[in-house]
Amino acid sequence: MAVINTQQMELQEKGFLDINVDPNLDLFAEIERLKKEKNAIVLAHYYQEPDIQDVADYIGDSLGLAQKAKDTNADIILFAGVHFMAETAKILNPTKKVVLPDLKAGCSLSDSAPPALFAKWKEQYPDHIVVTYINCSAGMKALSDIICTSSNAKAIIDSLPADQKIIFAPDKNLGAYLNKVTGRNMVLWNGACMVHEIFSLEKITRLKTRHPEAKLIAHPECEEPLLRIADYIGSTTQLLKYTQTDSSQTYIVATETGILHQMQKDQPHKTFIPAPPDNSCACNECPHMKLNTLEKLYLCLQYEQPELTMEESLRVAALKPIERMLEISKAAGLIG
Ligand code: 13P
Ligand code: SF4
Numbered sequence: 001m002a003v004i005n006t007q008q009m010e011l012q013e014k015g016f017l018d019i020n021v022d023p024n025l026d027l028f029a030e031i032e033r034l035k036k037e038k039n040a041i042v043l044a045h046y047y048q049e050p051d052i053q054d055v056a057d058y059i060g061d062s063l064g065l066a067q068k069a070k071d072t073n074a075d076i077i078l079f080a081g082v083h084f085m086a087e088t089a090k091i092l093n094p095t096k097k098v099v100l101p102d103l104k105a106g107c108s109l110s111d112s113a114p115p116a117l118f119a120k121w122k123e124q125y126p127d128h129i130v131v132t133y134i135n136c137s138a139g140m141k142a143l144s145d146i147i148c149t150s151s152n153a154k155a156i157i158d159s160l161p162a163d164q165k166i167i168f169a170p171d172k173n174l175g176a177y178l179n180k181v182t183g184r185n186m187v188l189w190n191g192a193c194m195v196h197e198i199f200s201l202e203k204i205t206r207l208k209t210r211h212p213e214a215k216l217i218a219h220p221e222c223e224e225p226l227l228r229i230a231d232y233i234g235s236t237t238q239l240l241k242y243t244q245t246d247s248s249q250t251y252i253v254a255t256e257t258g259i260l261h262q263m264q265k266d267q268p269h270k271t272f273i274p275a276p277p278d279n280s281c282a283c284n285e286c287p288h289m290k291l292n293t294l295e296k297l298y299l300c301l302q303y304e305q306p307e308l309t310m311e312e313s314l315r316v317a318a319l320k321p322i323e324r325m326l327e328i329s330k331a332a333g334l335i336g
Helices: 006-013 027-038 050-055 062-071 083-092 115-122 138-142 153-158 172-182 201-210 224-229 236-245 259-266 294-303 312-331
Strands: 040-045 058-060 076-080 097-099 128-133 146-148 165-169 215-218 250-254 271-274
Touching: 027 040, 027 050, 027 294, 040 050, 040 062, 040 294, 050 259, 050 294, 058 062, 062 076, 062 083, 062 312, 076 083, 076 294, 083 097, 083 138, 083 312, 115 138, 128 153, 138 312, 146 153, 146 312, 153 172, 153 312, 165 172, 172 224, 201 224, 201 250, 215 224, 215 236, 236 259, 250 259, 259 271
Parallel strands: 040 058, 040 076, 076 097, 128 146, 128 165, 215 250, 250 271
Antiparallel strands: none
């Protein structure tokens, strides 16, 4: 398990990082000042709230963010995303100080695969190799042979010999989608993302009837019936790029709503409709990603905490399958 600096955890739990920020402060200017002063870089995922995306030095999908974290010369990496993403940054660039605005920003998908349970389960499949989606803990990564993201998963699986038996974890929906597009029969761990399973097929079908010109674009963490009717399936970066190059004017977007900020910013004349959830709450917002706020980000830069730290033995074990992912992605021409 990754070690969270307990002292900092206590501080955060006591509300140290919830101190009131002067409402008159120009947080955008303050964050810019702190970034320069401390030689810090802000990396943000597309699911972060718009204000956070607007102060970020780089916004990307999991693969892009991992690469950026690995290559940065900054002294501090402020990771505006969830815990497993900050962990990946630390694994790839251990000499940097990695801080995240809220240590409690977890991930339901990552939580669905506790390493001890997974280690026991995989004993049933001694001749299988383990391909694991990056949305998992460092402990899970250490039990894996190759990590993948939604943008390189197909290329990674295609790179393995056709007769190689594979376990795929933790996302059963992404795993089922990959089985379909690669023609494999991977054994799937039964995990899922709470956000991507919430969409209502019925409401989406009704929306499509009302907007026959709209294209449905979806993240592969969504369930199979939704993916079956999607016009395009891809990682967040791939979805964004699709809306930039495709000629349609309207899109129904089946992923976390944060991505709509960049889509709308880049293509202001186009219409982006968030795919509706199966109830009336804002359940297509990731509650973990949305724990981060601009105020917390400011305090995090100011106090350089909470910091993500990790035992070196765990880091080294988790690094191996990530490096394999990067090698295969490079050979496949997916990264430079
Ligand atoms: P990508 O941005 O890599 O597509 O991942 C989506 C996601 O669910 C991150 O938590
Ligand atoms: Fe995890 Fe899903 Fe949130 Fe992504 S959107 S961080 S997979 S819970």
